[in-house]
Amino acid sequence: MNDAGKLNSLKVERSEVGKGHAHDSARRHVRGEAIYIDDMPDLPNTLHIAPVLSLVAAGKILSIDASKALAAPGVVCFLSADDIPGKNEAAPILKDEPILADRVVEHVGQIVGAIAATSFAEAVQAARLVEIDIEASDPCFDVEDAFANGSKTCATQKLKDGDATTFIESAPHKFSGRVEIGGQDHFYLESHVAYALPGEDDEMTVWSSTQHPTEVQIHVALALGVKNHNVDVQVRRMGGAFGGKESQATIIAAIAALAARKTGKPCRFRMRRDVDMAATGKRHGFVMNYEVGVEANGRFTGLKVDAIANSGHVADLSGPVVTRALTHLDNCYHIPNSDFTGFAAKTNTVSNTAFRGFGGPQGILAIEAIIDRTARELNLDPNAVRAANYYGPGTGEQTPYEQPVEDNRIVDVVERVMKNADWEKRRAAIDQFNAENKILKKGLAMMPVKFGISFNLPTLNQAGSLVHVYTDGSVHLNHGGTEMGQGLYTKVAQVVADVFGIALADIKITATTTSKVPNTSATAASSGSDLNGAAAFNAASEIRQRMVEIAATELGAAAEDIHFGNGKVSADGKSINFSELAKLCWMKRISLSAAGFYATPKIHWDSEKLKGRPFYYFTYGAAVAEVVIDTLTGENRCLRADIVQDCGKPLNPTLDLGQVEGAFVQGMGWLTCEELWWDEAGRLKTVGPSTYKIPGSRDVPPEFNVEILDDQPNHEETVFRSKAIGEPPLMLAISVWLALRDAVSSISKGKLPANLDAPATAERVLFAVEDMKARTARRNST
């Protein structure tokens, strides 16, 4: 590890950092002035693209006839796999995913070709005229069938620690079971879009709604058969992404660029919502089969889990998603013997991809379901089972992947949330409500979350930035992170403002561009501000250190006495304006520009054995949720949620609060009303908001209390000792699902575990109620 990647040791006072500044684009958002890619005015002769999708789940392409489409008004060209001058390759890790289907189709909705026409309407109309003759073969839609047949998209992963088999066998109590977890569509409000502009020779500029401009650059270059330096990818902002624009943007951008290359004209490819939902990946559904051994007090002796992910037709990011699921199966619990298998099942559905939490939510849901089951089976309080298994503070207990759980705040966050939620009193009130009400039943549940921060693969934990100071003291800021609504641009600008001691308004935030900062990682894994904030800190610190030398001479002071703040640079009672110093540096021929770089320290990972220290640090949170269910219809509702989330020393508490609330509601949607539904032919029928229901404003718990913990700086040396926030709070919504299980269990006075999978739609809740009534009756009769 070289020094260039370390966080600069410069001591900087907090001024803008820590304030709850509004999102930098807030005023533009509310006035309709924020420009998204589809809002850029069309350049003359711009063509619009509509894709041609497979209507068949599996088969061989015998022929594609675009003659009728080509004869339609406004149509300029049709693109198929044969029109790709370079490589027909879109996969982020393996080489298994074509941009355009070549010879075979593997899911309904796969993009087989594309029409470019002079208007969007003409393109859409003509795309319907393309005739594809496909010889259908037998599709596979069932992950457990694929598991049984060993049909997978990437290598099976094993995470083993100790001897789970023996310790489950010898345990006083053992159970086995199965939990099925549904997927989730990202439903970013802005569907995928790319706009490609051909330049001189091999040059191509692509505006892409992507979290990963570098990956888009690489794949556009591959598709065009040109070197990366010919392709510039830009994105100022996305209208939401949530992981759905990490690897998925490459196909859209590549098709736009291919059409631009073929026609020589600017090409715009905006996916209509139904196309986006049919053709792009989602959160992985999982089936979790488990065996657990438990002592009488609820302490785990050993745990075996087969985590079977629905990978879809290709791997995409399924490998690392499965890794994160396996490395979060422990959640906050020390499992002395573990044997986890991760399997990415190949099915004839759209390839699943990154989604906020990236496998972590599915892993954590599984262990929480196991805890709920264990508690009911042993007639223990679920929270007592949790407490019996928490990683002990200061014990140095290790996760199954051998990372010690340091900076352990589990008990702390749990105690706080139980207090905030007034648990004891409400538990009693709910039990009484349930005793008095036959139709409506309430449930209550608490769960903690420990989430590992860093990409599992150490290589990805690097970032770059580019900072310029102009002679009027204004600052141009650029970095490799992308803005999808999370407020990353604002946070990084706060960091740079404080390095220079200037106002936030003096920082110009600029679009992410591969030609300014190269070879970036995706803005993902909650790492955006940790990585890019640190890279920008390093660039700005380097410039400041150069400026200090000039200031010291000018002010006649020692370099170590120079202070930056309030737009001034001062020492010993003398000061000059920051802008004057900038001008002075220019006159003295001092560079006012620097590229910053950051690489996360301490991390290492053996991806074969799944051992090492993949995470720089952990972040902790806890939630209590109260729900009510209708035992006649299964309708359900979260009535109250209390959340405690550890944010280290926040860069921006307002933005962090927004992440916590938004992630919780999004997670609640995943586990309740959002259901992906395919028909027998493998067609996804929930391809728009009329059929795919994300939470609305009335679905938010009427009482919703969030406490941001800002009392403990990150014990690792992150930028301003902040902590990541993007993904962790999503998992707190599992408390809602657990509370629904509790409500169902109340029919048996809490004695029996609910047979409830996710999402807990009204239908699943009603059938879990029916099942619970039947089991309770059997139990009472014996």
Add this chain to the structure above:
Amino acid sequence: MSSSIDFVLNGQPVSTRCRPDTTVLEWLRGDALLRGTKEGCAEGDCGACSVLLKHAPTEADSVNYQAANSCILLMGQLEGAALLTVEGLAQSSPDGHVIQQRMAENGSSQCGFCTPGIVTSLAGLLDQNGSPKESDIHDALAGNLCRCTGYRPIVEAAFAAARSSDSQLPKSDDNIGKDVVGAEGESVFHLPQTLAELLKLKNEYPSAILLAGGTDISLDVAHARARWERVICTRDVKELQVLQVKDDVLTVGGAVSWQALLPHLETHWPSFATLVRRFGSTQIRSMGTLAGNLATASPIGDGAPSLIALNASLTLASNGVKRVVPLEDFFTGYRKSDLQSDEVIEAINLPLPQAGQGFRAYKISKRYDQDISTVCGTFSITFADGKISNARIAFGGMAATPVRCKQAEAAIIGHELNEGTLAAGKAAIEASFKPMSDMRGTADYRSLVASNLLERLFADLSGNVVEVMSL
């Protein structure tokens, strides 16, 4: 023939010769280069495309601007109207409309893509209701999805804006639209002013699209990019704007919007009003009509079951002929009805509740607001001497059409509200239907829920709290 479309856009008169079957969203983002208004779904369900629309007042409807989905609104429907977009709101003062200020300050946007639509919907709410309750804000937001924020900062901003005195929208001049716009050979959009004119056009052009609010049929344009050579819009037909109570019957003209109808439902059948607020957002209700909901003959149209239970009838008009059809006889098959090609729905006739008559409408869906029913159960029950003296029960989502369940009615009429009656009624409902499975629910679920709704009804009529939303 070629006639421009004339309307007021953000306070300025506009005259355009675009095809009248172009969506307003496409025109705004294209010809007008006003790209603050976004496309999120092109099916009227996410609200990113929301605009504020004001029509010339009618007898039934005299409100100022109302939110509408521009993705399923056609340019022909703008003739004579006034439109406000997010850009227009931003121009209203140096810092824009008060909701824009409060949202910008309050962390109410993250990615910002849904934000212009939310701004627009809330500006519409605040114009009509200066002191909204939380439920009013949720009603106003029912057609606006946000995937980032979790809504709390949006709802808070709406409260904050309501405390300000300057949330009123400008009053637009009332314009009278022309009765036809567009160009022969491309797309012609008729806006007849009288029933006679409407029926004459219907007779002359039987294959023309008959358009009320367009909240269902215009999806063909928004989604599939269909092109319509001729549209006959019922909006301006005086006789179809009737909304009155006479001889204990509420008459709802064929062009009356759900929004205009809602206060009457609130007065006479609060449970029906609750259902109506749920199945369509403000944007949908401001454009959509009860007549249109029935004319599509959808098995899951939420208007029909309640109206069947309430023994409504339809007045159907064609050139010179009128006939009255009980609604329960109107639906003839999946998306098929007794409406003839030269006929229009002139009015829906709803008998007002009688003494002892109670009405309940229960809708089961994946989400409370703005969702299509998995099952919709409606019950009109009359009690006399402690017994059920009359009952009309109808369901949606259980068969190819909305249907009455006479077997269940027979099982409970003449009996008291007790366990035995309930069991007989539930068994009758279960025996009456063989529903289908789809993305909204399996056949088993639909069957179980439909019969359980009778149990809910009995508990409800006995004074119990029976819905999760009541807590």
